[in-house]
Amino acid sequence: MTFPEAATPPELRIQVRALHEEAWPATPDLPADAPDDSWSPDDSRSADNSPSPAGSAAYEDGHDPALRPVSMLLVDNDTVLASLDILHLTLVHAGRSYRAGGLSTVVTRKAARGQGHGRRLVAAAHEAMAASDLDLGVFTCDRPLQGFYESAGWHRLSGTVLIGGTPQAPFPSDQPGFDKITMADFFSATARQTRDAFRHTRIELYPGEIDRLW
Numbered sequence: 001m002t003f004p005e006a007a008t009p010p011e012l013r014i015q016v017r018a019l020h021e022e023a024w025p026a027t028p029d030l031p032a033d034a035p036d037d038s039w040s041p042d043d044s045r046s047a048d049n050s051p052s053p054a055g056s057a058a059y060e061d062g063h064d065p066a067l068r069p070v071s072m073l074l075v076d077n078d079t080v081l082a083s084l085d086i087l088h089l090t091l092v093h094a095g096r097s098y099r100a101g102g103l104s105t106v107v108t109r110k111a112a113r114g115q116g117h118g119r120r121l122v123a124a125a126h127e128a129m130a131a132s133d134l135d136l137g138v139f140t141c142d143r144p145l146q147g148f149y150e151s152a153g154w155h156r157l158s159g160t161v162l163i164g165g166t167p168q169a170p171f172p173s174d175q176p177g178f179d180k181i182t183m184a185d186f187f188s189a190t191a192r193q194t195r196d197a198f199r200h201t202r203i204e205l206y207p208g209e210i211d212r213l214w
Contacts, residue, residue, distance in 0.1 A: 003070070003073075004068075004069070004070055005062050006069075019082075066089075067207055067208070071083060074124075081109050082107065084103055087104050087214055089205070091203070096190075100136055100205075101129050101136075102137060103139045104139070104211065106121075119148065119152050122148075122152035123152040126154060134188070135188040137154070137187070138157070139184075140173045142179060142180065146181055150183075153185060159199060161203070162180075164212045165209065167206060184198065
């Protein structure tokens with residue numbers, strides 16, 4: 001099921017918020033600038049060991065509306081098994097503008113992990129993004145999750161760093177303590193022709209202060 005985030009039915013949005021809290025519980029000693037973390041719902045690690053997403057307020061009030069957030073949910077008999085959000089912005093890189101989207105808050109209900117639900121949802125998001133007007137999709141994930149995202153249609157951009165935050169307060173994916181890699185795919189003819197410009201480079205994403213990095 002797919003909705004603009006703000007139009008997600010309340011009974012489903014309540015469940016999604018509970019999944020976020022289950023995966024990224026509030027931790028008193030967690031730094032305020034902990035990164036947004038796209039992670040595999042079928043990963044063997046405990047979700048309790050995953051970093052909390054950046055801007056915890058985003059999970060109380062939603063993502064930054066300027067990023068036109070879209071929620072995708074895998075639902076079975078009114079129960080949300082997995083969810084993710086797709087965020088959007090205009091990305092300027094190497095002198096060109098691109099319509100870009102990225103995955104955020106990828107999560108599966110703890111009791112339903114290990115059954116492929118997360119992979120199914122991430123693959124569905126890839127398919128939907130490829131069929132939209134986006135030029136490309138790009139996001140960061142923890143290094144061990146490369147294979148998971150590749151199995152759902154994404155590809156690693158070797159040596160590429162995403163710079164989140166704002167120009168005044170940048171939030172790069174290679175800052176100390178992070179072990180992030182950048183995943184992407186190129187959908188439009190223009191993006192495919194210029195894909196080499198996205199390798200071994202620093203991409204100024206700048207999604208803002210709420211969703212500082214996806």
